[in-house]
Amino acid sequence: MKKKIIVAALLSCAISSTMAQSSQKKETGPYVEVGFMQAYYKDDSVSINNGLAALKAGYNFNKNLALEGMIGGNVNSANFYYRSTNITAQVQNAYGIYGKGTLEINDTVSLYAKVGATNGTVSASSYYGSAWTSGTSPSYGVGIQANINNDVYVTLDYMSYYNREGISITGPSLNAGYKF
Numbered sequence: 001m002k003k004k005i006i007v008a009a010l011l012s013c014a015i016s017s018t019m020a021q022s023s024q025k026k027e028t029g030p031y032v033e034v035g036f037m038q039a040y041y042k043d044d045s046v047s048i049n050n051g052l053a054a055l056k057a058g059y060n061f062n063k064n065l066a067l068e069g070m071i072g073g074n075v076n077s078a079n080f081y082y083r084s085t086n087i088t089a090q091v092q093n094a095y096g097i098y099g100k101g102t103l104e105i106n107d108t109v110s111l112y113a114k115v116g117a118t119n120g121t122v123s124a125s126s127y128y129g130s131a132w133t134s135g136t137s138p139s140y141g142v143g144i145q146a147n148i149n150n151d152v153y154v155t156l157d158y159m160s161y162y163n164r165e166g167i168s169i170t171g172p173s174l175n176a177g178y179k180f
Contacts, residue, residue: 040169
């Protein structure tokens with residue numbers, strides 16, 4: 001009988017320890033996010049709006065600091081007229097790397113800011129031909145994160161991805177993430 005009580009107590013401690021570890025918040029380690037970015041492109045002559053699918057991956061060094069990479073690919077294009085010419089344009093892709101600082105509001109919600117650099121490619125085509133341009137710019141933004149549980153969360157942010165020589169690409173993104 002004593003052996004059964006000791007075994008039961010040891011099993012109870014082991015199960016409680018395992019459950020406590022699995023219910024703790026993950027403050028360090030890798031994470032991945034998938035989402036949708038809305039890109040607003042603006043220069044002196046045109047303003048377009050199109051979307052990109054985004055994949056973000058990062059590493060939380062602690063609960064306040066992370067390093068994040070992003071890749072985005074076009075999901076639609078914009079059509080507009082410049083004088084009498086119909087033009088199809090799109091932000092084709094974007095790549096970025098960012099430092100991310102986080103401020104926890106409570107167990108569920110936190111605010112964050114990102115600073116880094118983004119490289120993007122914009123293309124346009126018409127009846128007369130096509131053109132594209134690519135460039136890198138400092139980028140920055142702010143966002144909010146809501147934890148669904150210890151592993152899964154959602155984010156909403158607004159970023160300035162590109163701002164150079166009279167051209168700007170800005171917009172919000174909505175993402176779902178998973179902490180490993």
